[in-house]
Amino acid sequence: MTSAQRKTPVWQAIAQTLTEDIAKGRYGPGDKLPTEAELSARFGVNRHTVRHALKDMAENGLVHARRGAGVFVAQTPTDYPIGRRVRFHANLRKSGRLPGKEILSCETRASDAREADALGLEQGKAVHVCNGLSLGDGQPLALFRSVFPAERFPTLLDEIRAQHSVTAALRACGVADYTRASTRLTAKRADPTQALHLRLREGDPILRSVGINVDPQNHPVEYGTTWFAGDRVTLTLTDDVTGGSEVL
Structure with a gap:
């Protein structure tokens, strides 16, 4: 397997970084994450890539989107x-x-x-x-x-x-x-x-x-x-x- 094949997809690396941010307490339960535009600027990628990362995190139950409000760290009910x-x-x-x-x-x-x-x-x-x-x-x-x-x-x-x-x-x-x-x-x-x-x-x-x-x-x-x-x-x-x- 070549190094190119082993390379982590960018969206996955973003999801891992944001997950670590949550694990380290930089964003707590109920906190709003930065906007897609802000995350795009932070990671130097387009919004589609950021959206892919956030979708993966949502599927894993780490965050949830609220229409018109943004993406928030999941809370314990x-x-x-x-x-x-x-x-x-x-x-x-x-x-x-x-x-x-x-x-x-x-x-x-x-x-x-x-x-x-x-x-x-x-x-x-x-x-x-x-x-x-x-x-x-x-x-x-x-x-x-x-x-x-x-x-x-x-x-x-x-x-x-x-x-x-x-x-x-x-x-x-x-x-x-x-x-x-x-x-x-x-x-x-x-x-x-x-x-x-x-x-x-x-x-x-x-x-x-x-x-x-x-x-x-x-x-x-x-x-x-x-x-x-x-x-x-x-x-x-x-x-x-x-x-x-x-x-x-």
């Missing part, structure tokens, strides 16, 4: 328990992540049939609807939509805007505690809007959770739908009584 008490901020902190929420929209409108049934209302009764983005260390983990009975909580949306926490907002409106009455999990594919917010590719796997939260008197206070980015969250079903768990 965040453990997210789902039990009788689901608290986003507490769950993230237990996983060692910094929680955050971005409120996308809030409105008061008439309830549809599904919302009314979940909240024990007559169809058409007013509900508050809050759409937002749940973050961990600044990275999008999930989209959420929370629906609340408007007549019972007239100032709730103002509290959510001010506190960026459903738990704190409900407490301010007189609900000191609430628990999960039901949860339904369904595997889905990200639609264009979900992909944009979660920085995924359209069609990437997501997991939808639909739940109803109730107060201590078993009255529904929230009907919530959450769409989790499939590669960033490991959902764990917990038994709050026994302490057992089942990982999804």
Whole structure:
């Protein structure tokens, strides 16, 4: 075999160098890698060669691309328990992540049939609807939509805007505690809007959770739908009584 035949392809050498950069901590989990243009300049090659290297790294699970955002070092998925008490901020902190929420929209409108049934209302009764983005260390983990009975909580949306926490907002409106009455999990594919917010590719796997939260008197206070980015969250079903768990 000649030396020319033994020569390592340039794209492979780039992948090896970037892999070493990650191994040595120069880029940590969740960090964004330099752009294709910057890597092309660093290694003195064209973008196609860099793209080949990044694709190989992605196939090996080292990095992942987010449409319109760039290429990021893969993270260990965040453990997210789902039990009788689901608290986003507490769950993230237990996983060692910094929680955050971005409120996308809030409105008061008439309830549809599904919302009314979940909240024990007559169809058409007013509900508050809050759409937002749940973050961990600044990275999008999930989209959420929370629906609340408007007549019972007239100032709730103002509290959510001010506190960026459903738990704190409900407490301010007189609900000191609430628990999960039901949860339904369904595997889905990200639609264009979900992909944009979660920085995924359209069609990437997501997991939808639909739940109803109730107060201590078993009255529904929230009907919530959450769409989790499939590669960033490991959902764990917990038994709050026994302490057992089942990982999804």
